[in-house]
Amino acid sequence: xxxxxxxxxxxxxxxxxxxxMVLAPRFGVDVWVAGAVAVGxxxxxxxxxxxxWRRLMVAAGFPLSWLMLQGGAISTWPxxxxxxxxxVLAVLYPRSTWGDAPLFPTPKDALQGLGQALPLPASAKxxxxxxxxxxxxxxxxxxxxxxxxxxxxxxxxxxxxxxxRCGFAQVRRGDIWAADWSGLDVxxxxxxxxxxxxxRDKALRELRPGAWxxxxxxxxxxxxxxTRLETxxxxxxxxxxxxxxxxxxxxxxxxMARACGKSCQAKVSCxxxxxxxxxxxxxx
Numbered sequence: 001x002x003x004x005x006x007x008x009x010x011x012x013x014x015x016x017x018x019x020x021m022v023l024a025p026r027f028g029v030d031v032w033v034a035g036a037v038a039v040g041x042x043x044x045x046x047x048x049x050x051x052x053w054r055r056l057m058v059a060a061g062f063p064l065s066w067l068m069l070q071g072g073a074i075s076t077w078p079x080x081x082x083x084x085x086x087x088v089l090a091v092l093y094p095r096s097t098w099g100d101a102p103l104f105p106t107p108k109d110a111l112q113g114l115g116q117a118l119p120l121p122a123s124a125k126x127x128x129x130x131x132x133x134x135x136x137x138x139x140x141x142x143x144x145x146x147x148x149x150x151x152x153x154x155x156x157x158x159x160x161x162x163x164x165r166c167g168f169a170q171v172r173r174g175d176i177w178a179a180d181w182s183g184l185d186v187x188x189x190x191x192x193x194x195x196x197x198x199x200r201d202k203a204l205r206e207l208r209p210g211a212w213x214x215x216x217x218x219x220x221x222x223x224x225x226x227t228r229l230e231t232x233x234x235x236x237x238x239x240x241x242x243x244x245x246x247x248x249x250x251x252x253x254x255x256m257a258r259a260c261g262k263s264c265q266a267k268v269s270c271x272x273x274x275x276x277x278x279x280x281x282x283x284x
Contacts, residue, residue, distance in 0.1 A: 020034055112143075126187075
């Protein structure tokens with residue numbers, strides 16, 4: 001349960017904490033003592049989670065619901081009212097997307113310098129796979145104002161919001177894992193660690209030689225990046241070029257130091273020792 005497929009750890013933690021609260025009075029345990037134990041149990045499970053946002057959700061779910069009930073007003077709500085937030089989440093995040101990243105926008109300056117590190121022709125096809133509300137597309141546009149930018153999002157409400165914000169891009173609803181990547185020059189991802197093996201396998205199958213896989217924050221397991229940038233602390237950008245595999249070590253030069261800014265250090269790779277391959281964008 002501690003590290004099961006998300007969101008199972010959160011749901012089971014909340015359920016078990018509430019089960020403890022319901023059963024405690026039957027054994028003569030004071031409700032506040034039971035509440036303290038349930039909170040401690042939630043924190044213990046939360047510490048086993050790999051990411052900060054998951055730890056927060058696991059730890060805060062039971063205490064927040066318990067405190068809200070203690071307030072009195074919520075106790076008068078009908079039972080079905082608790083289903084409303086679940087219904088909203090179900091609309092925003094259909095069951096098939098639970099294995100992907102939640103709504104975490106690309107920080108505004110996270111892709112700064114990408115256009116210099118990875119120059120693209122004006123007609124290059126760039127996909128933000130899992131575009132959410134469009135922050136990634138906005139960041140990509142600042143780096144590639146002439147590129148053919150595209151967004152793909154499975155959640156219908158998020159897709160509508162993204163299309164409204166990013167009128168310059170082709171935004172459509174679809175499954176990023178079922179979509180065809182073969183005609184793209186760049187695929188940009190801001191996923192989660194558990195999704196990266198899946199992204200690696202899909203990129204191996206579909207991205208043509210010369211195309212790029214760009215991942216914010218999370219590395220592709222087993223691959224050496226062609227280039228690494230980091231303009232927002234804690235949010236490195238990993239660049240991989242097809243054909244994928246081990247690449248030669250790379251170094252930080254003065255040109256890339258200007259692109260990376262103060263976060264570029266000698267021990268961090270910012271420019272490959274070999275130049276990016278030139279390619280022509282194909283038309284469908």
